[in-house]
Amino acid sequence: MSFNSLGLSQALLKAISKKGYTTPSPIQEKAIPPILEGKDVLASAQTGTGKTAGFTLPLLQLLSQGQTLRQRPVRALILTPTRELAAQVYANVKEYSEFVDLRSAVIFGGVNQNPQVTHLRQGVDVLVATPGRLLDLCNQKVLSLANIEILVLDEADRMLDMGFLRDIERIIKMVPAKRQNLMFSATFSHDIKKLAQGILRHPVMVEATPENSTVDAINQKIYRVAKGKKTGLAIKLISEGNWKQVLMFTRTKHGANKLCKNLISANVSAAAIHGNKSQGARTKALAGFKNGSVRVLVATDIAARGLDIPLLPHVINFEIPNISEDYVHRIGRTGRAGASGEAISLVSADETSYLRDIEKLLGFRIESDIIEGFEPDPNASTEPEKRQQRPSRNAPRRNSNPRNSSGNNPRRQHNKRRN
Template identity: 60%
Template sequence: MSFASLGLNAQLVQAINECGYTEPTPIQTQAIPLVLKGGDLLAGAQTGTGKTAGFGLPMLQRLSETKATPLRNGRAPVRALVLTPTRELAAQVEENIRAYAKHSGLRTLAMFGGVSINPQMKALGGKIDVVVATPGRLLDHVSQRSIDLSRIEMLVLDEADRMLDMGFIRDIQRIIAKMPPKRQNLLFSATFSNEIKKLAESLLTNPEHIEVAKRNATADTIAQRFYGVDKNRKRALLSYLIGHHNWQQVLVFTRTKHGANRLAMQLDKDGLPAMAIHGDKSQGARTRALSQFKSGKLRVLVATDIAARGIDISELPHVVNFELPHVAEDYVHRIGRTGRAGVKGEAMSLVCFAEKPLLKAIERVTKQSIELEILPGFEPLPDSEQPPIEKPAAKRGRGNSGSRGQNSGRGHAGRNSNPRSANNKAPRSNKSPRRSDS
């Protein structure tokens, strides 16, 4: 099957070919014809399935087929809105849609916090058809009247489950209230919790429903390995694996921001160029680290779960869980950074004695039996000699508040600010938390 056979026009097909796409993925095959029909859509898709093109291509075609009536001040209205949970994902999605729109004459804009709002406001003074935004920064623009949502024709909620996890429900409701009731709505989610079903019922009208992969299933293109090791020898094992196998591009996940900083410094001292990326880093620092990692100048990128659904690196070969996530579903999202678009990848997990309950949870979620490998020279102590499992940290508040300039005052800085994260297990509520825009 070709993209042209899905009903896309010549300009979009030309742009797709220039992007190097050869044939549509399953989510694209199912979603594109349905979106072109103009109805609402509820789609279940894991990361790495090509869903951005699944909604971006038909969205651009529908916008190119009609012309919008200018606003009263003569400005062209923003006609399509894509909401994403994190800055990195917003930048990635906008970059892709901009590439698809190359020959269509449609203009796009990425809108997120952590950077100055002024260039975004200046861009909105011209013709912008598609905005890709994090909820917090978008509401900043709404409050300053630099954007008008009254002419939105299409709304996309990308990674909707993550947005709800991060406490964005009130912001999403406020944004929806600013839009016209008649519009096309597309909701993409990797999981379908009760909260997602409730949101879908309130947002979508007679939606089509597609799901391209079993929930919480890991991709067949990812080779998974699990190594048993003492906690205090994890860094030595990681350095050995990278050096012994001569890995040149490795994404490493930790549970905390402090742990990411410390590990990056240690790896750098081991002669392995490394940088950390997480919510406490400025947007400029995050962008520089990601850019150097993508270009191959940086060998190791150490990240918290903020990156699990926001980093899209073509043919990333290796992902390492330096620490297992406290939420088992996050394991699937983490390793989903490799093995994308049919390309094979490897995912390694370093498991200490205290993490064995987390390993059992991953087995239950992924429905697979996991065997720990032991590398010579890194044999862990017998279980009877292991230190006791540390008690969970005391409950804390909802994370970083940030300031309304640099961080825009909205949006969690990352999963470590999430109420479900390791050190902050307070139950979710309908209150809008204080945030530092993702």
């Protein structure tokens, strides 16, 4: 199948061709036709499947076919959980709308709102936003959602994980009752289906996985190691393997900062990306990682969600996640678009139960090895230091981040949540 057979306009096909795409991905093939028909869609698709184009292309076509009002009120709203994902979705909207008469903008927290406000006042058809900044500007009467025709919730599962349920409910009350709704999520969990029931109307359900499954595309390996020797082992693997681009995961922001500092001390260029970093620092770190000036990007799960890093060869779980599904999200950063990838996990004794849960989810045992000089501690306890429980997703937002173990007080934690 080609893009020509999906019913897209010549203007959009021209933009697609300019990007070098010829064949739609499975999620694009399944989602674009029902969206063009004006139907609500509930789609399951992970990052790397082409899902952004799956809703952006038909959204742009529907808006371009409608009447363009002189004041250009916001007619399509795309909600994303993180600043980085918002910026990437906006970049896609800009690229695909090059040959249609539509204006777009992106708003998110962590940066001065004035340039965003100026952009909005010039008239915007498509708005990409994180919930916090969107509500802030609506409350300031800078922005109205009264003309929304299409509402998109991108990575809805992560928005629930990050405690945005109440914000989503507030936003829903601000948009017209008559609208088209599109919801994209990595999974069709119970919570996602419950959220969908309150937003979508008789949705078409579509599901697609990457062309290569996690097992087929990614070489997974575990190194059993003493907790205090993890940094040394990571440096050895990166240096001896001459790895040029490595995404490393920690469970906490403090752990990311500490690891980054230790890597730099060992002459391995590194940068950390997490919620406590300013937007400028996060953008600079990601840009350095992409252009090769930063060899290792150390990230927490939430900060890494939605990062678009094509053909990433190596992922290292410096600390494996205590939530099994996050392991799949992490290693899914590599092995994309038919390329091979390597995912290595450094597992200490206290992470034994986390590993057992991950292997249960995968349905197989991951190959394990020990490197001389970095052996595991035979006397270490296999009990987790502190097993973090996922709170109720209906709990107040300031207590809703299951991965924030930085010890911040509730008020500061709530403020940082305003993306």
